[in-house]
Amino acid sequence: xxxxxxxxxxxxxxxxxxxxxxxxxxxxxxxxxxxxxxxxxxxxxxxxxxxxxxxxxxxxxxxxxxxxxxxxxxxxxxxxxxxxxxxxxxxxxxxxxxxxxxxxxxxxxxxxxxxxxxxxxxxxxxxxxxxxxxxxxxxxxxxxxxxxxxxxxxxxxxxxxxxxxxxxxxxxxxxxxxxxxxxxxxxxxxxxxxxxxxxxxxxxxxxxxxxxxxxxxxxxxxxxxxxxxxxxx
Amino acid sequence: xxxxxxxxxxxxxxxxxxxxxxxxxxxxxxxxxxxxxxxxxxxxxxxxxxxxxxxxxxxxxxxxxxxxxxxxxxxxxxxxxxxxxxxxxxxxxxxxxxxxxxxxxxxxxxxxxxxxxxxxxxxxxxxxxxxxxxxxxxxxxxxxxxxxxxxxxxxxxxxxxxxxxxxxxxxxxxxxxxxxxxxxxxxxxxxxxxxxxxxxxxxxxxxxxxxxxxxxxxxxxxxxxxxxxxxxxxxxxxxxxxxxxxxxxxxxxxxxxxxxxxxxxxxxxxxxxxxxxxxxxxxxxxxxxxxxxxxxxxxxxxxxxxxxxxxxxxxxxxxxxxxxxxxxxxxxxxxxxxxxxxxxxxxxxxxxxxxxxxxxxxxxxxxxxxxxxxxxxxxxxxxxxxxxxxxxxxxxxxxxxxxxxxxxxxxxxxxxxxxxxxxxxxxxxxxxxxxxxxxxxxxxxx
Numbered sequence: 001x002x003x004x005x006x007x008x009x010x011x012x013x014x015x016x017x018x019x020x021x022x023x024x025x026x027x028x029x030x031x032x033x034x035x036x037x038x039x040x041x042x043x044x045x046x047x048x049x050x051x052x053x054x055x056x057x058x059x060x061x062x063x064x065x066x067x068x069x070x071x072x073x074x075x076x077x078x079x080x081x082x083x084x085x086x087x088x089x090x091x092x093x094x095x096x097x098x099x100x101x102x103x104x105x106x107x108x109x110x111x112x113x114x115x116x117x118x119x120x121x122x123x124x125x126x127x128x129x130x131x132x133x134x135x136x137x138x139x140x141x142x143x144x145x146x147x148x149x150x151x152x153x154x155x156x157x158x159x160x161x162x163x164x165x166x167x168x169x170x171x172x173x174x175x176x177x178x179x180x181x182x183x184x185x186x187x188x189x190x191x192x193x194x195x196x197x198x199x200x201x202x203x204x205x206x207x208x209x210x211x212x213x214x215x216x217x218x219x220x221x222x223x224x225x226x227x228x229x230x231x232x233x
Numbered sequence: 234x235x236x237x238x239x240x241x242x243x244x245x246x247x248x249x250x251x252x253x254x255x256x257x258x259x260x261x262x263x264x265x266x267x268x269x270x271x272x273x274x275x276x277x278x279x280x281x282x283x284x285x286x287x288x289x290x291x292x293x294x295x296x297x298x299x300x301x302x303x304x305x306x307x308x309x310x311x312x313x314x315x316x317x318x319x320x321x322x323x324x325x326x327x328x329x330x331x332x333x334x335x336x337x338x339x340x341x342x343x344x345x346x347x348x349x350x351x352x353x354x355x356x357x358x359x360x361x362x363x364x365x366x367x368x369x370x371x372x373x374x375x376x377x378x379x380x381x382x383x384x385x386x387x388x389x390x391x392x393x394x395x396x397x398x399x400x401x402x403x404x405x406x407x408x409x410x411x412x413x414x415x416x417x418x419x420x421x422x423x424x425x426x427x428x429x430x431x432x433x434x435x436x437x438x439x440x441x442x443x444x445x446x447x448x449x450x451x452x453x454x455x456x457x458x459x460x461x462x463x464x465x466x467x468x469x470x471x472x473x474x475x476x477x478x479x480x481x482x483x484x485x486x487x488x489x490x491x492x493x494x495x496x497x498x499x500x501x502x503x504x505x506x507x508x509x510x511x512x513x514x515x516x517x518x519x520x521x522x523x524x525x526x527x528x529x530x531x532x533x534x535x536x537x538x539x540x541x542x543x544x545x546x547x548x549x550x551x552x553x554x555x556x557x558x559x560x561x562x563x564x565x566x567x568x569x570x571x572x573x574x575x576x577x578x579x580x581x582x583x584x585x586x587x588x589x590x591x592x593x594x595x596x597x598x599x600x601x602x603x604x605x606x607x608x609x610x611x612x613x614x615x616x617x618x619x620x621x622x623x624x625x626x627x628x629x630x631x632x633x634x635x636x637x638x639x640x641x642x643x644x645x646x647x648x649x650x651x652x653x654x655x656x657x658x659x660x661x662x663x664x665x666x667x668x669x670x671x672x673x674x675x676x677x678x679x
Contacts, residue, residue, distance in 0.1 A: 036283065038613075039283075039286075039288055039613060040288030040289055040291075040611075040612065041283065041288050041289060042289070047610075049608050049609045049610065050609050051609060067608065076456065079367045079368065079455075080369065080370070080456065081365055081368055082360050082364065082365055082370040082371045082374070083356075083359040083360055083362075083363040083364070083365060084363050084365045085359075085363075100359055100363060101352075101353065102351050102352070102353050102354075102356045102359050103282075103351050103353040103356075104347075104350065104351055104352070105292040105350075106368065106370055106452070109292050109293055109458065109603060110456040110457075112457055112458070112606075113607070113608055114289070114290045114606045114607075114608060114610055117289070118282070118289075118352065119281075119352070120282055120283040120287075121280060121281045121283040122281070141353075142281045142352070143281055143351070143352030143353040144352060145352075211608065212607060212608075215457050
């Protein structure tokens with residue numbers, strides 16, 4: 001069984017936000033609009049968080065860190081959901097069941113990475129964007145929680161494809177939109193249980209670290225960076 | 234049972250027999266605020282939670298604060314009443330009912346706050362259909378349901394003899410009271426069963442009450458969020474709940490005493506005794522708060538410190554220090570001083586101050602931890618919207634309206650328990666005290 005994982009190389013990342021835009025389009029994430037954005041209610045499954053590296057007063061080293069859902073192996077969000085509307089699948093993907101979610105937002109407060117998003121109102125797209133919505137991803141109703149799915153629909157599509165071609169799933173068959181869009185090739189996606197996969201190799205790099213590792217959530221998003229600041233995040 | 238003479242206690246039926254213009258004015262204005270709340274709620278139902286001031290990352294705000302606050306107030310009645318009954322505190326007789334009604338009514342508003350906070354209130358039954366028992370919210374559902382059931386029974390049992398009195402003295406509403414009196418005639422056997430049932434419920438209700446607020450605290454403490462993830466939260470919340478609960482009883486008693494001229498029943502001694510209890514809880518509150526904050530400060534973990542500092546010197550500092558003054562400085566000064574403690578106004582001012590402070594405490598638990606996420610995030614300051622404030626006002630008003638209506642249907646001071654005190658307890662207490670002394674008969678050796 002695969003264990004899907006994402007590696008983000010911060011030494012390559014230019015902070016261009018291509019991943020943010022690609023995710024928005026791929027997953028039918030609605031634009032918040034000016035008034036909602038001002039009220040602090042934008043929805044983004046992938047955000048860039050500004051981290052400052054090094055001591056104050058020395059040469060500032062600001063890094064913009066792309067943060068999707070960590071798809072933790074021990075997700076704090078799943079335990080607290082009162083209606084089992086968020087679950088972890090066999091392949092380690094943390095999924096949200098939109099038709100069941102009651103919108104209590106316990107998961108959003110329990111997630112230490114603040115990657116879970118809430119639909120404050122009915123999603124709307126300015127014309128003609130509505131015609132460009134992806135048919136593979138359901139549009140979420142008002143009042144439910146949503147979050148990065150590692151483009152789970154692409155896994156479905158890849159599985160359909162390889163079964164039609166009568167072959168096993170190979171590295172590169174299933175890649176989320178953000179990874180695909182990265183012009184700096186700073187993101188790698190693959191199976192952490194496959195000893196020969198790129199993500200497994202990179203996860204063993206001395207540059208590898210995970211966010212808030214000390215909380216024991218065991219995230220499957222792995223970062224690479226030369227700096228020593230990994231530990232202090 | 235033949236209609237017996239109520240004697241001077243007949244005045245306890247006064248509020249039920251006669252309703253003046255004052256009450257209708259009060260009820261009308263409470264209803265008006267309630268209707269305004271209905272309008273605010275319909276706005277929220279139409280537009281979703283975007284009409285609140287909530288945002289990313291402050292996903293919880295006024296509604297959850299009020300949930301914790303109202304459930305806290307609910308500890309007023311049942312718990313205090315049960316403890317006083319079990320302790321044979323004779324002065325309880327005229328205050329238990331006024332306290333118990335608070336519990337039963339306010340629990341509905343506590344639960345209402347959670348439903349109000351849901352993005353999809355239409356799916357609330359999913360909690361029963363797909364309940365996930367690893368979620369503290371589900372523990373809450375169970376604990377609050379158990380508490381509501383137990384405290385409703387505990388309110389109803391001691392009401393039965395009084396309902397029978399109403400059935401015999403109020404011919405115009407006889408049909409209503411006859412159903413509720415469930416055949417009470419006051420025989421010795423009935424009385425014995427009732428006393429046993431009340432005593433049994435008093436024992437059952439205490440652990441349930443403690444569990445309720447412990448579980449409410451666990452909604453926060455079970456997460457890993459800074460300044461929520463604390464082992465002290467269970468007892469801290471229970472102490473805070475009883476603290477705000479006693480204050481609520483004192484305020485309710487003062488209003489009842491004034492509105493219905495019950496100075497003979499709700500005496501200064503009742504206020505002063507409760508005030509002593511309140512003083513103990515003022516000190517306990519300070520102790521818990523101090524322990525919690527010192528531990529955080531001394532450990533000085535950066536993520537915890539960012540929440541800590543936002544409370545003590547950051548943007549929440551004005552609210553935090555108001556909380557310290559209203560939860561500790563004002564009540565301690567008034568209650569530790571016998572000259573102010575032994576006046577009704579002294580107790581009432583201290584109690585109002587505590588309610589303000591405890592509400593702020595709940596707000597300062599919910600909002601600052603969410604406002605300081607572990608990873609960098611562009612955060613907007615949370616300020617509750619008019620919808621949230623309106624719902625708060627409406628809940629408080631409808632609670633007061635229902636409480637007022639209760640006093641118009643049932644005696645808010647237990648008639649039969651006062652009679653029992655007058656007819657039996659004086660002798661019993663004398664005998665009890667004698668048994669404590671040398672030469673007295675030791676009931677427990679037998």
